[in-house]
Amino acid sequence: MTQIQLEPDLQPHSSELSAVPLQAIGLRPTLLCLSHLRWGFVYQRPQHVMSRLAKDYDVLFLEEPIFEPQQTPLLQPHVVSDGLTVLVPLLPTGLDEQQVIAAQRQLLDTWLAAHNGGELLLWYWTPMSLAFTDHLQGQVVIYDCMDELSAFKFAPPAMLEMEQRLLSRADVVFTGGHSLWEAKREHHANAHAMPSSVDIAHFGQARTALTEPADQAAIGHPRLGFFGVIDERFDIQLVTDIAEQRPDWQIVLIGPVVKIDPELLPRLANIHYLGARQYEQLPAYLAGWDVALMPFAINESTRFISPTKTPEYLAGGCPVVSTPVRDVVNGYAHSGVVSIASNAADFISAIDAALALRKQSGVVTKRADRALDGMSWDKTCADMKELIECQR
Structure with a gap:
């Protein structure tokens, strides 16, 4: 995708990013999670999975943007726990679709340049995030298809096309249930049913x-x-x-x-x-x-x-x-x-x-x-991690 330059007053301020202490570089892979759900919305599959994987990876949970008038573009970090940081893009209202994509791309690139020096793993909850991350080279690309998002109310028209692009890039695909796995396995050779579990x-x-x-x-x-x-x-x-x-x-x-x-x-x-x-x-x-x-x-x-x-x-x-x-x-x-x-x-x-x-x-x-009997989020996440490590 062609890089789109922001207007000067829309450039991210690196001083806002450097205010957060740098994590240790090279000790653990960075797992960049691209989510359509906010961390604080409802505690469900993304929170269960990422809070457990944070024991082995430095998880960055990137939410969708929040738009505010006269907002200087920046990533607002929130440390949830050791190894798990939520990043919220704050953007000014009035940007068109391409400017929003460009702003997210630049904010994320700036953050990764300052905070990541080792392996980068990409975890997608939504194919739409590919619009501003398709230039990133992940050591492993994971698509966790927890729902058929294209069937949901107000789903972006481009959802199906973006999913096809993501499926072509993904190294491993997880699905939120068996029926969804039956549908996605027709489009990816390394798809695995990982039904939502329970604590x-x-x-x-x-x-x-x-x-x-x-x-x-x-x-x-x-x-x-x-x-x-x-x-x-x-x-x-x-x-x-x-x-x-x-x-x-x-x-x-x-x-x-x-x-x-x-x-x-x-x-x-x-x-x-x-x-x-x-x-x-x-x-x-x-x-x-x-x-x-x-x-x-x-x-x-x-x-x-x-x-x-x-x-x-x-x-x-x-x-x-x-x-x-x-x-x-x-x-x-x-x-x-x-x-x-x-x-x-x-x-x-x-x-x-x-x-x-x-x-x-x-x-x-x-x-x-x-x-x-035999169900637990710990087991589900251990199975996921094993499949990810097979791709590293």
């Missing part, structure tokens, strides 16, 4: 006596819960129908609302929107639920998803009722603790059965443990 110890706290969060304590039972992003993948009508048909059930929804109009969400007395919560808080909420819900719409945006919350709910000892998401059906439908339902009537029947199952001492946890 069993963290969510296992929900099986113990935890203090009830104040905003949930007054909500009655039976209590049905969901945590996650509420977006175009969320089946609004299904949740509405369940709430209307069973007003004695209380539905607790935890998570940010994005890419959809909040006014479209049902406003019923037995639906409780508690907003986003920190990852550390989730077990305390989960501990107070009778049944966990996964009311995903069945559409193009959910065709290849492998929801992290399935094993998280089970680790907390909570039975699950889900719509027929392919990876959930294939991975958990025979577990005896995850029910699959396609409509409100079936959902209600499955929830009734799950509530009855909870009354059988130890049955839910025994079946959940069997379904989770």
Whole structure:
């Protein structure tokens, strides 16, 4: 791609970059992670993976730009932990697409020149980042395809073309689930299914006596819960129908609302929107639920998803009722603790059965443990690292 020069007042200020102490050079490879998700948004696959890989690599987690009026272009660093730094490009409003690409390229080049003297590994969560990194020569290029981003609402029109370019450059491809792997293996010879996993110890706290969060304590039972992003993948009508048909059930929804109009969400007395919560808080909420819900719409945006919350709910000892998401059906439908339902009537029947199952001492946890046997983020990340090291 042709280098595009910025206007003089758009040049990055190196003094802003040098304010951060240089890391030791040459001791560990730098793993540059290019993400479409912000580190502080929802703690999910990127945070689990990068926080573990930071034990062996110096991870730079580059987010998408934030635009502010009269902003001097710079990279704002935030050290999350030893070996893991989040970089946020701050850019002025009013730049066109090519100027945004050029600004990110120059900011990143300046940072790498000052902070990286050893091997560079490139990890892509989004193919769109290739626009300003296609000149970088990574010792290993990794594409972690956690979702079919081209099917999501407001996906850039160039997403599919950029993904093809990335697939042609990648040394190894990971996918967030088996159905996505089946699709991507047709386009890359070194693709591997790495389904999102679970921190069993963290969510296992929900099986113990935890203090009830104040905003949930007054909500009655039976209590049905969901945590996650509420977006175009969320089946609004299904949740509405369940709430209307069973007003004695209380539905607790935890998570940010994005890419959809909040006014479209049902406003019923037995639906409780508690907003986003920190990852550390989730077990305390989960501990107070009778049944966990996964009311995903069945559409193009959910065709290849492998929801992290399935094993998280089970680790907390909570039975699950889900719509027929392919990876959930294939991975958990025979577990005896995850029910699959396609409509409100079936959902209600499955929830009734799950509530009855909870009354059988130890049955839910025994079946959940069997379904989770051998799963952990530590194992997933170790498998990823082994495949990366094979390419070095």
